[in-house]
Amino acid sequence: MAERALIVGGGVSGLSTAYFLGRLGISSVLFEKSDRLGGLIKTDVIEECQLEAGPDSYIAAKPVLTELARDLDGLDRQIIGSNDEARRIFIVRGGKLVPMPQGMVMMVPGAWGPAFRSDLFSVSTKLRFLAEVFSSPLTRDEDITVGRLVREHFGDEVLEYLAEPLLSGVYGGDAATLSARSVLARFVAYEQKCGSLIRGVREERRQTPRQGGLFRSFAGGMQSLTDALIRAIRQNTQVVHREIAGIERTTNGWRANAAGEWFESANLVLACPAHAAGRLLGDAAADVAAELAGIPYSSAILVTLVYDRATLGHPLNGFGFLVPCRERQTVAAATWISTKFPSRIPQRFAALRAFIVGNQALRLLDASDAALLDLVRADFRRLMGIHSIPRFSTLYRWPQSMPQYVVGHMQRQQRLAAALRNCTGLHLVGNAYDGVGVPDCVRLAKDTASSILLQSKLETH
Numbered sequence: 001m002a003e004r005a006l007i008v009g010g011g012v013s014g015l016s017t018a019y020f021l022g023r024l025g026i027s028s029v030l031f032e033k034s035d036r037l038g039g040l041i042k043t044d045v046i047e048e049c050q051l052e053a054g055p056d057s058y059i060a061a062k063p064v065l066t067e068l069a070r071d072l073d074g075l076d077r078q079i080i081g082s083n084d085e086a087r088r089i090f091i092v093r094g095g096k097l098v099p100m101p102q103g104m105v106m107m108v109p110g111a112w113g114p115a116f117r118s119d120l121f122s123v124s125t126k127l128r129f130l131a132e133v134f135s136s137p138l139t140r141d142e143d144i145t146v147g148r149l150v151r152e153h154f155g156d157e158v159l160e161y162l163a164e165p166l167l168s169g170v171y172g173g174d175a176a177t178l179s180a181r182s183v184l185a186r187f188v189a190y191e192q193k194c195g196s197l198i199r200g201v202r203e204e205r206r207q208t209p210r211q212g213g214l215f216r217s218f219a220g221g222m223q224s225l226t227d228a229l230i231r232a233i234r235q236n237t238q239v240v241h242r243e244i245a246g247i248e249r250t251t252n253g254w255r256a257n258a259a260g261e262w263f264e265s266a267n268l269v270l271a272c273p274a275h276a277a278g279r280l281l282g283d284a285a286a287d288v289a290a291e292l293a294g295i296p297y298s299s300a301i302l303v304t305l306v307y308d309r310a311t312l313g314h315p316l317n318g319f320g321f322l323v324p325c326r327e328r329q330t331v332a333a334a335t336w337i338s339t340k341f342p343s344r345i346p347q348r349f350a351a352l353r354a355f356i357v358g359n360q361a362l363r364l365l366d367a368s369d370a371a372l373l374d375l376v377r378a379d380f381r382r383l384m385g386i387h388s389i390p391r392f393s394t395l396y397r398w399p400q401s402m403p404q405y406v407v408g409h410m411q412r413q414q415r416l417a418a419a420l421r422n423c424t425g426l427h428l429v430g431n432a433y434d435g436v437g438v439p440d441c442v443r444l445a446k447d448t449a450s451s452i453l454l455q456s457k458l459e460t461h
Contacts, residue, residue, distance in 0.1 A: 004262055005030065005362035005452060006256055008244050008280065010260045011039020011440040013429045015229040016068070017269050020449035022236035023071075026456070030233075031256065033243035037230055040401060041438070043221030044394050049351055050221040050344040051304045055397045055438055056353070057082060057215040057222070062439035064446065066216065072228040078220060081213035086339050088318035091120055091161055092327040092383060099318070100162070104113035105163040105201045107185070108152055111396035120334055125157045133157040143407050146183055147175040154199050169333040170436065172298040172402040182405035204442065217341060225438075247280050253425045254284075266459075267425045267452050271445070273297065275400060285426060291412055295432050297400040299365060301356040304337070304394045309350045311388035316350060321383065330364075332357045332380040347380075349391070352380065357402070369395050372423035386449035403432035427451065 005021055007014045010032025018028040036042075040054030058065050060081070069075040084130045090097035101118040103111030109129055115124050131152050150163040153290035164175045171178060180188055190200025240259040253266035270277040278292030320335040337351040345351045353451060354376045356364060364372060366423060373393060420426055427448045431441055 001069060004265050004267055005267040006169045006254065006265045007031065007269045007271055008256065008277075009039070009430070010034070010037040010239070011271065011430075011441075012041055012226055012229070013039075013431070013440055013445055014269070015226055015233065016269035016442045016445035017271055017429050017448055018233045018237045019068075019229050020446045021452065022233055023451045024449055026236075026449070026452060028233070028237045029240060029256055029265070031240050031242060031244050033241070035241055038226035038240070040398060041222050041226045042396075044224035045221070046306070046392055046393070046394070047349070048346050048347055049306055050341075051337075051351065051394050052222055053302065053352070053394065054112055054398070055222055056337070056341070057217040058363045058438045059214045060213055062437065062443070064443045065439040068442055069218075069225065069228075072225075072232055074226065075218065078224055079216055080219050080341065080343060081317070082215035082340050083342055084213045086318065087214070090318055090321035090322045090340060092321060093120060095382070096161060097383060098320050103139060104162070106166055106184070106187070107154060107158050108201045110196045110198075110205060111202050112305070118384060121162060128155050128158075129198065133196050133198050135191075135197075137195040139192050140188075143179050143181045145176055145407055145412065148180040148193070149180040149187065149455075150175065150186060153159065153191075160326060161324050166334065167418045168325075168357055169322060169355060171404060172300050172332075172361070173404045173406075174358070177404065177406045179405050179407045181410045182409040213348050215340070219343065221344070222438075226421050231365060244280055247282070247284050249284050249423075265425075266456070267427065269427045269429055269448060269452075270428040273400065274403060274428075276421060277428065281426075283418070285423045287377060287427075288426065289407060290415065291416045292428075292432075294412065295409075296404040296406060297377075297432075298358055298402045299361040299397075300365045300402055301361045301372060301401045302353060302394075302398070303356070303372055304353040305373075305376065305380070305387055305390040306345075306349050306392050307346055307386070307390050309338075312350045312351075312386060313388065314386055315383050316352075320352075321446065323379075323383075328360070329379055329382070330356055330360055330375040331383075332360065334380075354379070365397055365399055403430075403436065405436075423454070425448045 004027045007017055007028050007030045018030050021028050042053035044051045059109040089100045098120045101114035103114050109115035188196050190197045212260040219413045244256050248255050253265040254268035257264050274292040274295040278289040281289040316339045318337040319340045322333045331354045332353045334355045427446050429448050
């Protein structure tokens with residue numbers, strides 16, 4: 001192959017970048033400090049149960065991942081949808097699981113009847129919904145927090161019992177700091193066009209009715225994706241399981257030091273967390289490093305408990321539940337895997353996955369496995385009435401793994417783009433920039449590969 005790129009990070013972002021570069025005729029050297037590739041994507045198979053260590057699915061509305069699967073030796077034939085006939089989310093209120101009204105789009109009621117009949121909302125909030133419909137279009141000159149956007153439209157109750165717990169599961173962050181423009185761009189657009197978020201949601205639904213399921217995954221688990229990428233890049237990628245000790249600029253590009261050996265290329269792709277990328281760049285690209293260091297991260301702990309179904313004593317009649325901050329003891333959210341993806345769990349078992357995020361996760365990162373299991377079991381006992389002992393479990397700690405798109409994130413992205421223009425051949429890929437989901441990482445990897453090809457053509461001519 002005519003060109004070569006250096007890629008730091010062997011998660012889905014780095015693997016996807018190597019794959020797309022290979023498709024364009026550019027080889028890679030991929031550095032991963034751990035002894036395995038795949039990053040947060042990992043599927044454990046225990047007694048025929050497929051248990052995810054990280055993301056369990058992806059949003060079907062983002063097609064780039066489905067398109068990638070189609071190219072990966074027919075991986076698209078393994079795509080499965082979530083069991084949306086049973087899709088129902090519960091919110092903890094007053095220590096009880098209260099179903100989220102049907103038709104909600106995040107914190108916006110898409111249908112009046114279910115919202116007005118729901119025990120989740122007080123009378124004053126229901127009246128607030130009615131008044132919100134008459135909001136006038138508004139264009140804001142500044143980025144605001146998610147908390148402010150939701151509070152101004154619907155009040156504190158919707159913020160505390162819907163928006164905050166929904167976003168905790170995705171970002172592990174705080175609605176008081178997250179950027180509305182970056183996290184809820186769709187709703188900011190509704191505000192500009194319609195004024196009312198309710199009118200915006202309903203108008204979009206009329207124009208583009210939803211088709212198919214909300215979530216997709218793979219029959220063999222999410223690791224099927226990274227395993228397929230690993231197989232696909234073998235022909236054009238050298239994998240080096242060493243930690244990068246330093247990065248320097250050269251006359252013709254970049255070089256990276258791995259265990260004392262230097263690797264050089266015109267193109268360097270940092271597909272590791274932003275805080276790690278910033279430390280590596282140091283003085284080699286000080287402006288870029290400073291911006292990367294400013295992206296805050298939160299941590300997560302994922303605990304999956306598998307029970308004998310006959311001992312559970314709960315119908316698992318939905319996809320799981322969310323716990324607002326004021327109701328939270330340890331667990332922020334739980335997924336009932338047996339219901340969401342029933343093909344992953346034999347009928348004799350029931351699998352429940354708990355998410356510990358934010359300050360709770362930070363506080364508990366050094367806790368023992370036994371202590372964490374006890375805390376999760378206590379929450380399941382309190383909220384679901386489960387007293388039985390799990391048959392087996394998995395537990396994963398993911399420190400500093402969830403980037404926070406705080407107020408000013410878009411401006412940071414603009415400053416990063418300007419700084420990168422002065423660092424020819426340096427590229428950033430990952431979930432810290434333009435979307436936190438797996439499809440967002442794949443899309444950015446594809447765009448980066450195309451940019452590298454274009455730049456190589458310009459330099460050739």
